[in-house]
Every structure is written in structure tokens, then in C-alpha cells.
Amino acid sequence: MTIREEKLSDAFAREALLDEAYGADRFAKTSERLREGRLPAAGLSLVAVCHGKLVGTVRLWPVTAGPARAALLLGPLAVHPEHRNRGIGATLMRRVIARARLAGHHAILLVGDAAYYERFGFTDASTGELWMPGHFQRERLLALELRPGALAGARGLIAATGQLEPKPDLNRLIAGIGSRARSASARRAA
Numbered sequence: 611m612t613i614r615e616e617k618l619s620d621a622f623a624r625e626a627l628l629d630e631a632y633g634a635d636r637f638a639k640t641s642e643r644l645r646e647g648r649l650p651a652a653g654l655s656l657v658a659v660c661h662g663k664l665v666g667t668v669r670l671w672p673v674t675a676g677p678a679r680a681a682l683l684l685g686p687l688a689v690h691p692e693h694r695n696r697g698i699g700a701t702l703m704r705r706v707i708a709r710a711r712l713a714g715h716h717a718i719l720l721v722g723d724a725a726y727y728e729r730f731g732f733t734d735a736s737t738g739e740l741w742m743p744g745h746f747q748r749e750r751l752l753a754l755e756l757r758p759g760a761l762a763g764a765r766g767l768i769a770a771t772g773q774l775e776p777k778p779d780l781n782r783l784i785a786g787i788g789s790r791a792r793s794a795s796a797r798r799a800a
């Protein structure tokens with residue numbers, strides 16, 4: 611099993627894995643409101659690959675934990691059902707946390723099962739005054755400080771701060787189609 615950074619070509623397999631792990635209503639989650647239309651934090655999207663097959667994924671996203679307090683949001687974390695309970699989830703978690711720490715990030719937030727995430731040091735000790743931009747279960751809002759005191763006094767809305775996902779420029783696409791059609795008809799006429 612190899613852990614590596616996610617590549618563009620992983621997109622299809624990763625989406626299939628997330629559908630399998632979380633079902634179609636994964637897009638309705640409030641965490642998704644903090645991810646949609648944004649890019650994940652640079653270098654902090656990892657995948658697990660086993661015999662050429664993508665079997666695990668985790669991403670971290672830039673957010674602010676209340677005003678002017680930079681943090682990361684973790685998720686989704688998923689491991690293929692046939693590959694669970696072999697430590698792949700834990701390896702992905704430990705690697706992505708280590709990378710975030712090395713990159714100088716201060717704290718990681720997530721919405722998830724405390725029974726799973728507490729083994730990596732996540733607790734609700736510093737999330738009591740933070741809010742998600744929609745419905746969430748407060749006891750599932752957890753955090754890990756990468757620097758001691760990073761979330762001390764944190765209060766307010768968790769909001770997305772990541773770079774916006776680039777959108778295709780429709781005018782350029784249409785202009786490109788038009789010029790290709792004109793060249794083709796000029797070639798036919800010649």
C-alpha cells in the first residue's frame with residue numbers, strides 16, 4: 611500500500627470511493643458547503659493506493675475558525691470497504707496531519723465520530739464557540755491544535771478561505787470552437 615499526493619487522474623476513482631463510503635447524500639453535508647467551488651490546501655490531499663487501485667482518500671481545506679483565525683477542515687476521509695481495519699485510515703490521518711504541521715498550519719477541524727478521531731488527538735475542547743454554516747451536530751465538531759493554544763478563545767463561524775476552483779472561460783471555449791470550424795471549412799474549400 612502506497613500513500614501519495616492525489617493527482618487529477620484520481621478524480622473518477624476517488625468519486626466512486628466516496629459514493630461507496632458516504633452515499634449520494636454526501637453532497638448535502640454542511641462540510642460540503644465549506645468545500646464546494648474551492649481548491650483543497652496545497653499538498654494536503656492524499657490517497658492510498660493498493661495494487662494500482664485507489665482505496666483511500668483524505669483532504670484538508672483552508673478555513674477560518676471565527677474571524678481571522680486560519681485553520682484547516684479535514685474531510686472527507688474514506689477507505690474502501692474491502693480494505694478497512696488494516697490501518698489505512700490511520701496512516702492517511704497521520705500522514706496528512708504531519709504534512710499540515712510541517713507546512714506551518716495551526717489547527718485542524720472536522721465533523722465526525724469522536725470515537726474514531728480521538729485516537730489522533732481530536733476533541734471538542736476548543737470547538738464549543740464555533741459554528742458551521744448550516745446544520746451540524748455539535749458533539750461531532752472536533753479539533754486538533756497543531757500549535758498549543760491555536761484555538762484558544764476561538765469563537766464564530768467556520769468559513770471557507772481556500773482558492774476558488776478555476777471555471778472554464780465560456781467565451782474562449784466558444785471562440786475556439788468557432789475558429790476551428792472556420793479553419794475546417796477553409797481546408798475543405800481549398
Ligand SMILES: CC(C)(COP(=O)(O)OP(=O)(O)OC[C@H]1O[C@@H](n2cnc3c(N)ncnc32)[C@H](O)[C@@H]1OP(=O)(O)O)[C@@H](O)C(=O)NCCC(=O)NCCS
Nearest residue numbers: 631687688689694695696697698699700701722723725726
Ligand atoms: C472511518 C474509516 C475511514 C476508517 O478507515 P480504516 O482504514 O478502516 O481505519 P483503521 O484501519 O485505521 O482503523 C480501524 C479502527 O477504527 C474503528 N472505526 C472505524 N470507524 C469508526 C467509527 N465511525 N467510530 C469509531 N471507530 C471506528 C474500527 O472499529 C477499528 O477499530 P480497532 O482498531 O479497535 O479494530 C472507514 O471505516 C470509512 O471510510 N468509513 C466510511 C465513512 C465513515 O463512516 N466515516 C465515519 C467517521 S466520520
